[in-house]
Amino acid sequence: MAAERKSKLSKNLLRMKFMQRGLDSETKKQLEEEEKKIISEEHWYLDLPELKEKESFIIEEQSFLLCEDLLYGRMSFRGFNPEVEKLMLHMNAKHKAEEVEDETVELDVSDEEMARRYETLVGTIGKKFARKRDHANYEEDENGDIQPIKAKKMFLKPQD
Amino acid sequence: MAEGVSVVAESLAGGGARVARSVLGQVVLPGEELLLPEQEDAEGPGGAGERPLSLNAGACSRVRVICGPGLRRCGDRLLVTKCGRLRHKEPGGGGGGGGGVYWVDSQQKRYVPVKGDHVIGIVTAKSGDIFKVDVGGSEPASLSYLSFEGATKRNRPNVQVGDLIYGQFVVANKDMEPEMVCIDSCGRANGMGVIGQDGLLFKVTLGLIRKLLAPDCEIIQEVGKLYPLEIVFGMNGRIWVKAKTIQQTLILANILEACEHMTSDQRKQIFSRLAES
Numbered sequence: 001m002a003a004e005r006k007s008k009l010s011k012n013l014l015r016m017k018f019m020q021r022g023l024d025s026e027t028k029k030q031l032e033e034e035e036k037k038i039i040s041e042e043h044w045y046l047d048l049p050e051l052k053e054k055e056s057f058i059i060e061e062q063s064f065l066l067c068e069d070l071l072y073g074r075m076s077f078r079g080f081n082p083e084v085e086k087l088m089l090h091m092n093a094k095h096k097a098e099e100v101e102d103e104t105v106e107l108d109v110s111d112e113e114m115a116r117r118y119e120t121l122v123g124t125i126g127k128k129f130a131r132k133r134d135h136a137n138y139e140e141d142e143n144g145d146i147q148p149i150k151a152k153k154m155f156l157k158p159q160d
Numbered sequence: 161m162a163e164g165v166s167v168v169a170e171s172l173a174g175g176g177a178r179v180a181r182s183v184l185g186q187v188v189l190p191g192e193e194l195l196l197p198e199q200e201d202a203e204g205p206g207g208a209g210e211r212p213l214s215l216n217a218g219a220c221s222r223v224r225v226i227c228g229p230g231l232r233r234c235g236d237r238l239l240v241t242k243c244g245r246l247r248h249k250e251p252g253g254g255g256g257g258g259g260g261v262y263w264v265d266s267q268q269k270r271y272v273p274v275k276g277d278h279v280i281g282i283v284t285a286k287s288g289d290i291f292k293v294d295v296g297g298s299e300p301a302s303l304s305y306l307s308f309e310g311a312t313k314r315n316r317p318n319v320q321v322g323d324l325i326y327g328q329f330v331v332a333n334k335d336m337e338p339e340m341v342c343i344d345s346c347g348r349a350n351g352m353g354v355i356g357q358d359g360l361l362f363k364v365t366l367g368l369i370r371k372l373l374a375p376d377c378e379i380i381q382e383v384g385k386l387y388p389l390e391i392v393f394g395m396n397g398r399i400w401v402k403a404k405t406i407q408q409t410l411i412l413a414n415i416l417e418a419c420e421h422m423t424s425d426q427r428k429q430i431f432s433r434l435a436e437s
Contacts, residue, residue, distance in 0.1 A: 077384035
């Protein structure tokens with residue numbers, strides 16, 4: 001009875017997703033095989049003799065970079081463009097590993113001027129901190145001697 | 161020069177393929193065939209008669225050889241496509257092949273884009289998403305506005321027509337339009353992008369560029385001692401120089417142009433004269 005009923009259902013219907021659960025293994029296999037056959041029949045292939053290319057041991061490479069260990073193409077000397085000089089060091093690291101750098105770099109701001117500026121900077125910052133501390137000390141001293149801060153902030157009656 | 165001529169005559173008289181190792185540093189001509197060391201045993205004199213040797217040769221042929229510019233692979237054969245001296249670099253270091261690298265050191269002015277080359281280009285047109293960049297090749301290269309460091313769809317790079325671009329090729333072959341980028345694989349500029357204002361751009365031969373970029377180039381070291389300066393070398397034969405004054409820039413350009421055909425003594429004279437002035 002059950003087998004008859006199943007055979008009545010069309011194949012396309014059985015192939016649908018929600019029908020898959022109820023199918024038994026045999027019909028499933030059958031369907032799969034049919035599907036495979038259809039796919040393999042529809043597959044294209046070129047009617048050509050098989051390519052038997054031997055593994056080549058010659059590799060083509062049209063770049064000179066590989067042949068000659070060329071340096072990086074951007075250069076800057078004696079501090080003209082510090083950014084590029086940093087880049088040169090980075091890019092040519094493998095070549096320059098052995099070389100010791102003894103180039104004198106000409107800078108926009110000399111070391112002495114830099115030191116002088118920093119000196120004054122240290123002074124101003126020091127002053128700033130000192131003032132704060134002094135201020136705090138001053139307040140503390142006053143509080144300790146006479147009154148708490150709250151007393152200061154009391155409402156003052158305006159004079160008529 | 162006489163040396164070169166005799167070598168050429170010899171090779172023409174010989175007719176057949178020459179063994180690559182034996183002509184290192186000698187002049188080779190387009191159309192010539194070269195034999196690699198692995199093929200010597202099989203095809204060289206006496207090789208055909210002794211089969212047992214070929215076993216050994218078979219094991220050797222696993223060695224990979226890289227043929228650089230000026231050479232072309234044609235099946236199993238190695239053909240010369242440019243006129244110049246044959247060079248060889250032993251494996252190890254930068255070379256990937258176990259058999260080293262062969263190439264032809266030639267003298268030429270015409271640039272042919274090669275993938276990975278750093279070049280100086282001039283922006284000739286701006287059309288929508290891409291810039292057209294003249295690099296001296298047969299065709300202008302294309303450069304996407306997104307291939308700059310930090311560029312996004314909203315944040316376009318400030319590139320105008322006429323600007324100089326230092327970039328590298330990502331696509332360069334005989335069938336397609338070359339394509340440039342100004343970032344490396346990590347997305348960093350690494351010095352690529354628009355080259356700054358002022359300066360002077362001039363053209364030299366491709367051979368001179370390679371000579372100047374060689375790691376042990378004396379010319380560059382001497383030039384660097386003269387005065388503060390910045391140089392950009394493009395593998396397409398373009399050099400951009402900039403110094404503090406126009407006079408210095410011009411002197412630099414003239415030195416670099418002239419030093420191609422100078423002996424080291426002549427060069428030293430000129431540099432000492434410059435150092436005095």
